[in-house]
Amino acid sequence: MEDGKELVIMNDRLLKELKSLPDDILSAEVGINQDMLYKYSHVKVVDPVGQNAIRSDLTPGLPRLMPTIASEARAAINAHFPHDAESWVPVVVFPVVLDSVAQVSARLFVGAELCRDPRWLKCSQTAAIAAFATISAMKRFPAWLRPMAQYFVPEKVQLEKARAEAIRILREDSAHKVTKSSGEGKEDYLVTWIEKKNAAWAKDFVAQANLQLELSVAAIHTTTMALTHVLYDLATHPEYIEILRDEVKAALSKTGGVYNKDCIASMAKTDSFMKESQRLHPPALTTFKRRVMRDFTLSDGTHLPKGTSIEVDASARYHDLDSFEDPDQFDGMRFLRISEQTQQKSAHQYVASNQDYVFWGQGKHACPGRFFAANEIKTLLAMFILDYNVKLPPGVERPADIHIGTFVSDSKVL
Secondary structure, three states: OEOOEOEEEEOHHHHHHHHOOOOOOEEHHHHHHHHOOHHHHOOOOOOHHHHHHHHHHHOOOHHHHHHHHHHHHHHHHHHHOOOOOOOOOOOOHHHHHHHHHHHHHHHHHOOOOHHHOHHHHHHHHHHHHHHHHHHHHHOOOOHHHHHHHHHHOHHHHHHHHHHHHHHHHHHHHHHHHHHHOOOOOOOOOHHHHHHHHOOOHHHOHHHHHHHHHHHHHHHHHHHHHHHHHHHHHHHHOHHHHHHHHHHHHHHHHHOOOOOOHHHHHOOHHHHHHHHHHHHHOOOEOEEEEEEEOOOEEOOOOOEEOOOOEEEEEOOHHHHOOOOOOOOOOOOOOHHHHHHHHHOOOHHHOOOOOOOOOOOOOOHHHOOOOHHHHHHHHHHHHHHHHHHOOOOOOOOOOOOOOEEEOOEEEOOOOO
16 A cells, blocks of 8 residues: 555556556656655656756767766765775675766766865765665655654654755855856756756756755665676676776776776676676566556456556566576676677666566656666776775675665675
């Protein structure tokens, strides 16, 4: 049950039919916002302003923005990862990766100054974690009790404090930039892209803060989990380190040491390793969250009444012998082989969103930021591989995933 309504988990074989249905039958916005308990969290993942900027500016601008991403990734690794060349150093992986991803993401979300501002980094990270904690805490209460319970949930208090701090920081940053850069060229990041099309939005700091916190939830948290799992898998399977390191070196040798579009695109083995990590450790067990807006019946006879929430199973296929050979075994080059055998490279890449790979969502509502996320992960991973070796502590196995509802989180540390 979701908010007093029925929740139906659908088989992924119905995806082709489901994703073709219009929004007045199946609504992604209502479904996702309901799942995120927007009424209480005020986190709207389906935000048209942000999604339009990502689709029209960020994704097509990635070739232009890659030097910026690479520069900030290098600065983030230098700032947050340990630097002890003489011995092995134990590292709590998640917070280090979180700091790095938050900094690189913020470079394209709020600009060069705030992306290294400790206040902003703390605020965005706190918001991302507090948002999921708020949603999880609120879902423990029955729907009828939530209007009252929200005032006694400490995670929600923490989230609202982060929101208020974000508004204050963004207002101060805007005033600082107005006095500092009159007549100078503007920076190239999300706020400036939106400002060109909607000057009023750029002066609405509540709207800005809400969008930035939503981006923290949608981008920073999920990207951090993905890269954390990749590092766990690299530590668990160190035989891949030299394979990936050689590929990164070869890619950089062809671009003069520059992390650009061609460099990132040529790292097919790295892409395969990332996708195999995602296959075994997905961000969630379900995808395609939708709310049924009016009664309808599927071609197989399944009747879904108005008000029903549906999700699609996103995990069973990846452990199915009919879909993958030895599906429970980690094989970092699995998707490289599949793409070579089928001669369909793009259909099996990390960012692929199709009937076979559903983690990014489907159809017109597939995650628009997945291309940026993939480039960010691949750049940070490539730099990490060149700088470090990694292994699990003696006698320690790969940390098990943590399941919170249908979400899959990272576990512990290296």
